[in-house]
Amino acid sequence: MESALPGHDEPLRLRLLGPLAVSRKDVACALPASRKLRALLAYLTVAPQPVGRAFLCELLWDVPNDPRGELRWCLSKLRGLLDAAGRERVVTADDKVALDLNGCTVDVAEISTAIATGLEKLGASRLGALSALFTGDFLEGLEVDRCPDFAAWLMAQRRRFRAWHVAVLEHLVACSDGSDDKIFVSLEKWIALAPFDRRAHLSLLAALAARGRLQEADEHLAATVRRFDTEGMDAGTLREEWRRIRTGAMPSVRMDTTPPPEPSAQRRRALAIMPFIGEAKSDGLTQDIITRLAKLRSFAVIARGSVAVLAERGVEPVEAGRRLEADYVASGTLSRRSDRLVVTIELAETRNARIVWTEVFDEAREDTFLVLEEIGARIVSAIAGEIEAAERGRAVLKPPASLDAWEAYHRGLWHMYRFTKDENDQARHFFETAVTLDPAYSRAYAGLSFTHWQSAFQRWADRKSESELAYKAAGQGLIADEHDPAAHWAMGRALWLKGGRDDAMVELRQAVALSPSFALGHYALSFVGCQSGDPREAIGSSDHSRSLSPFDPLLFGMLGTRALAHVRLGEFEEAAEWALKAAGRPNAHATIQAIAAYCLALAGRIEEGRVFAAAVRRTLPSYGFEDFRTTFQFPADVESLFRQGARRIGLE
Numbered sequence: 001m002e003s004a005l006p007g008h009d010e011p012l013r014l015r016l017l018g019p020l021a022v023s024r025k026d027v028a029c030a031l032p033a034s035r036k037l038r039a040l041l042a043y044l045t046v047a048p049q050p051v052g053r054a055f056l057c058e059l060l061w062d063v064p065n066d067p068r069g070e071l072r073w074c075l076s077k078l079r080g081l082l083d084a085a086g087r088e089r090v091v092t093a094d095d096k097v098a099l100d101l102n103g104c105t106v107d108v109a110e111i112s113t114a115i116a117t118g119l120e121k122l123g124a125s126r127l128g129a130l131s132a133l134f135t136g137d138f139l140e141g142l143e144v145d146r147c148p149d150f151a152a153w154l155m156a157q158r159r160r161f162r163a164w165h166v167a168v169l170e171h172l173v174a175c176s177d178g179s180d181d182k183i184f185v186s187l188e189k190w191i192a193l194a195p196f197d198r199r200a201h202l203s204l205l206a207a208l209a210a211r212g213r214l215q216e217a218d219e220h221l222a223a224t225v226r227r228f229d230t231e232g233m234d235a236g237t238l239r240e241e242w243r244r245i246r247t248g249a250m251p252s253v254r255m256d257t258t259p260p261p262e263p264s265a266q267r268r269r270a271l272a273i274m275p276f277i278g279e280a281k282s283d284g285l286t287q288d289i290i291t292r293l294a295k296l297r298s299f300a301v302i303a304r305g306s307v308a309v310l311a312e313r314g315v316e317p318v319e320a321g322r323r324l325e326a327d328y329v330a331s332g333t334l335s336r337r338s339d340r341l342v343v344t345i346e347l348a349e350t351r352n353a354r355i356v357w358t359e360v361f362d363e364a365r366e367d368t369f370l371v372l373e374e375i376g377a378r379i380v381s382a383i384a385g386e387i388e389a390a391e392r393g394r395a396v397l398k399p400p401a402s403l404d405a406w407e408a409y410h411r412g413l414w415h416m417y418r419f420t421k422d423e424n425d426q427a428r429h430f431f432e433t434a435v436t437l438d439p440a441y442s443r444a445y446a447g448l449s450f451t452h453w454q455s456a457f458q459r460w461a462d463r464k465s466e467s468e469l470a471y472k473a474a475g476q477g478l479i480a481d482e483h484d485p486a487a488h489w490a491m492g493r494a495l496w497l498k499g500g501r502d503d504a505m506v507e508l509r510q511a512v513a514l515s516p517s518f519a520l521g522h523y524a525l526s527f528v529g530c531q532s533g534d535p536r537e538a539i540g541s542s543d544h545s546r547s548l549s550p551f552d553p554l555l556f557g558m559l560g561t562r563a564l565a566h567v568r569l570g571e572f573e574e575a576a577e578w579a580l581k582a583a584g585r586p587n588a589h590a591t592i593q594a595i596a597a598y599c600l601a602l603a604g605r606i607e608e609g610r611v612f613a614a615a616v617r618r619t620l621p622s623y624g625f626e627d628f629r630t631t632f633q634f635p636a637d638v639e640s641l642f643r644q645g646a647r648r649i650g651l652e
């Protein structure tokens with residue numbers, strides 16, 4: 001049996017949905033008239049961590065005369081409103097401000113927690129209680145003049161909670177009792193919030209049909225089609241689904257809210273980037289991100305013009321993504337604070353309004369264009385990584401026989417990143433499934449090439465034959481799409497395996513030229529360069545790959561290549577420290593452990609090196625220096641260094 005919403009017996013309640021309200025023991029508290037004080041209360045309520053006083057002053061006060069004094073006055077008023085005997089709610093420490101709302105009932109906090117937990121896990125009563133919390137827009141009626149940063153934040157919060165309201169209503173409709181006419185209340189709210197959401201209209205049509213109210217359904221469909229036509233949207237899907245409902249193909253109102261399968265089994269996910277809000281350079285940042293993401297070619301990116309039209313009409317990001325049939329939507333803001341540029345970004349799934357990733361980039365703006373370029377590159381790499389991680393997690397939960405090419409590819413990635421022989425074999429199977437389903441899927445060929453590369457590099461199979469298979473799969477990827485950076489990345493790695501170092505560098509440089517935000521391309525340049533190229537350039541490539549993708553599944557390799565580059569420079573202590581970081585990654589394989597053992601030995605840290613040598617031998621009992629030497633392609637003088645290290649720790 002579900003419990004009621006928590007905290008209802010607590011004395012202090014804050015309501016931010018609808019007009020701001022504070023009550024104590026169910027008695028409304030009189031709020032100060034100051035709009036900035038109310039804005040401050042709302043901002044601190046939502047803030048995930050303490051906020052600096054300087055930031056709050058810039059956010060809400062544009063006057064030069066004593067903004068800190070204004071802030072102190074507001075905080076004193078908030079203490080009078082929120083604090084109770086023996087309990088200070090307004091906390092100030094280290095020039096930062098926070099609210100301690102433990103034990104309070106806060107509507108936006110309850111909703112945020114439910115979204116993070118997963119609406120699909122909740123029953124009808126809980127969803128109904130959440131829906132009742134949406135009594136209006138976020139901070140309805142509150143606007144603060146001449147505070148552009150706060151206005152941008154407020155707009156983003158309103159977008160977020162409208163999208164979450166839609167998600168709650170959608171799940172509430174999906175689990176409602178088909179005989180309960182209260183479903184129409186939820187449906188009307190859903191359609192009012194998202195008038196072009198096909199699922200809302202189909203749910204309403206199904207509910208009407210289940211009650212025999214076919215004429216009402218026909219009238220609703222006709223009105224909806226006219227509205228879609230006015231917006232230049234195709235309503236053909238609605239007509240087709242209504243014909244199915246009318247003929248009894250879908251008689252139940254308890255509809256599965258999963259979108260209907262695509263006509264093609266090879267559909268790849270799509271992403272919409274909403275125009276960034278704020279500074280004049282926002283448009284340039286938006287276009288840069290769209291261009292960089294399109295160059296990655298890992299998923300479809302909706303054209304800027306299509307998104308801009310909806311943004312100009314004030315359509316919320318998640319709703320815009322649904323209209324454009326995008327699976328993900330990203331939105332953000334760009335603002336200046338003193339001598340800094342601040343970019344906020346949020347990536348959400350349009351299906352359920354779940355936030356996949358959010359980040360704030362706060363950088364000194366010594367060179368605005370350079371800073372925005374760097375931030376844009378990091379955003380692009382992060383979005384690509386987060387979408388890939390989300391799709392990997394989704395694919396692994398589906399029955400293998402039901403996977404389409406996109407899902408089989410991501411299921412392959414899930415297994416590939418475990419870095420064991422058995423998981424690598426599983427990954428190869430799913431990549432082969434993907435290219436069978438979609439012979440033009442270049443990314444799947446790159447994945448297939450990677451599994452053969454791993455088999456050769458880790459000596460899980462014959463190195464020569466696996467190298468040829470890696471090269472063949474990479475070539476098929478280039479034939480499928482020569483503009484895919486991953487195809488050139490796979491070819492570069494395969495050529496390195498075959499001993500073609502110079503040709504490998506050409507392909508890898510082409511990969512990063514096609515997509516400067518392709519983190520694995522920069523990592524591969526570091527991998528080849530740390531062995532036989534310029535070691536300082538290899539360090540730069542390693543650092544750049546990690547700045548683009550700081551949580552990459554191949555992070556151990558990015559760290560390991562830097563360690564090897566330091567060995568080339570004779571910087572053994574630095575090499576040992578970077579090797580330890582690499583070996584500390586949870587998916588680091590035996591070769592990375594061996595790198596740590598040799599680097600520690602060269603740094604004179606013999607006992608630590610022997611610990612890692614023993615760990616390698618537990619995994620590979622016969623492992624020795626010859627295995628290490630033939631795995632890599634070092635010059636003779638570097639091989640001699642590593643041989644000295646091997647002697648010191650008994651790993652020769």
